[in-house]
Amino acid sequence: MIEQIFLDSVIKRFKEYKALGEKTFEQLNDADMHLQPNEASNSIAVIIQHLNGNMLSRWTNFLTEDGEKEWRNRDDEFEVHQFSKQQLMEKWNEGWTAVLNSLQSLTKDDLTKTITIRSQPLNVVDAINRQLAHYGYHVGQIVYLGRWIRKDEWKSLSIAKNKSQEFNQQMQSQNIK
16 A cells, blocks of 8 residues: 555656646747856756656666666767757657656556666665656756746746745635635
């Protein structure tokens, strides 16, 4: 039972990260996707490229092959390509489809197995948590960059500044009904 609770929980959290990214992308245009705060920082486009490569590598044949596939070209993920926003959304969705399909195919017995990533053995629960943290880190970067790009036009994805009390009252009124 706890195994299914864990799987349901991580699938929910991965979907929440995916949605945060998508709510950010809705506020941006093609050019915005390629803006960088400075030369040392990645654009949203580059972060999407990296996530796509990581997701496909880690989650393709998750239980049976090393998570760092020979066909992955990680260095190229960090090169600037002039993908359109539409092409970037296709990469985004391709990666998330691999993640979610793989997670949804797991059984409680799979959670006790050991997989490898870069020849390092990891139990499946640890490998899932590792990826959840990794994707949360990068989605946070995407949201931060989106807010930086949109400035005063940014539509908050959580509780707006100075709106905590209003939000809490709204939540309480929903729970009373």
